[in-house]
Amino acid sequence: MKRRITLHFPREAVHQPITYRLAVEFDIAAKILRAQIAPNQSGTMVVELSGDIDDLDAAEQWLEGQGLGLNRASGEIAIDPQRCVDCGICTSVCPSGALSCTAPAWRLTFNAQRCLVCEQCIPSCPFEAIALVLDQAVGAAQ
Secondary structure (H helix, E strand, C coil): CEEEEEEEECHHHCCCCHHHHHHHHHCCEEEEEEEECCCCCCEEEEEEEECCHHHHHHHHHHHHHCCCEEECCCEEEEECCCCCCCCCHHHHCCCCCCEEEECCCCEEEECCCCCCCCCCHHHHCCCCCEEEEECHHHHHHC
């Protein structure tokens, strides 16, 4: 099973080998999709955790016990066609190739199945045409 979560590190916890301990102690594979963590500062990391459902639950409890904040709200990337000018800047930061511009039309295309929801495209868009739309059903249940 896979889960995508955002970890919020307090300043005291940024030095901890979190992904290593997830692998060794919980048999969880942690794929880092995006991270912004600096020594002696708070930080965030978007990870996709893979493993057995019971191991994932135990790992999440352990993470919270380490003082990390977890954001489990799932969502998807949405592109506002009224704002998008097909400049293609977002394609340069998309690690999965979900965003692309191809000849001859040079129109932005978005393949939602390839999207990791890493959110790297959001700040790259100078026209604020890309946003994260949270899944209301999941957000309300948590």
